[in-house]
């Protein structure tokens with residue numbers, strides 16, 4: 001059963017809210033009560049194991065809350081499968097199907113079947129151009145560098161064009177120069193499309209560079225939240241300063 005009514009369409013400009021969402025894996029328990037403002041980039045930081053991936057997985061629908069609700073705009077998506085949610089996600093690695101070409105991998109953002117229409121092909125070509133991979137449509141993932149593979153994952157998200165974008169340390173395996181390129185690309189796509197972005201990163205520099213808001217997790221819950229600038233001017237919450245001071 002899905003609570004999303006037929007024909008309900010979530011447009012860009014969607015607020016994401018976790019309303020007293022509880023969840024647990026055996027001993028590890030989480031409680032998230034937090035709102036992500038529409039059309040903004042929120043950086044999510046916190047120590048390893050604090051629940052960053054769990055929070056994204058709850059929004060994406062890969063995990064179901066024990067109690068509470070996940071709301072996108074005011075739609076209750078708590079019981080909707082990932083494919084029915086107005087979200088797309090990029091993971092740290094293993095984003096691509098190894099046996100499918102770049103074009104097919106990006107095409108999965110448009111349609112779950114492998115058949116591509118002329119319009120699909122045009123959209124895919126546009127997205128590959130945008131991420132700097134024009135001409136590499138027929139490569140397999142293993143014939144690309146790590147940075148190029150993450151660009152393919154971003155191209156797939158571009159053709160999917162969902163109002164909510166979930167990024168789970170997408171650039172963590174890239175060197176600083178490539179990471180900067182990807183951040184610039186993300187910022188320029190966001191300026192055009194204004195998706196609501198939940199950006200998990202353990203790099204303070206990345207959060208400072210493109211994060212507009214910040215959510216800091218500690219021990220399975222939200223320890224602090226607010227405008228990102230407030231976290232970096234020295235007046236931020238003490239737990240955050242301690243975390244930053246201790247290195248990633």
Ligand code: ADP
Nearest residue numbers: 025026028046047048049050051052053054055
């Ligand atoms: P983060 O992304 O902030 O590093 P996670 O959300 O991945 O943290 O995980 C938080 C905690 O939840 C982990 O320390 C681990 O104990 C537990 N956990 C995460 N995923 C699983 C899982 N699939 N099965 C059991 N426990 C898990």
Ligand code: MG
Nearest residue numbers: 052053054168
């Ligand atoms: Mg994680």
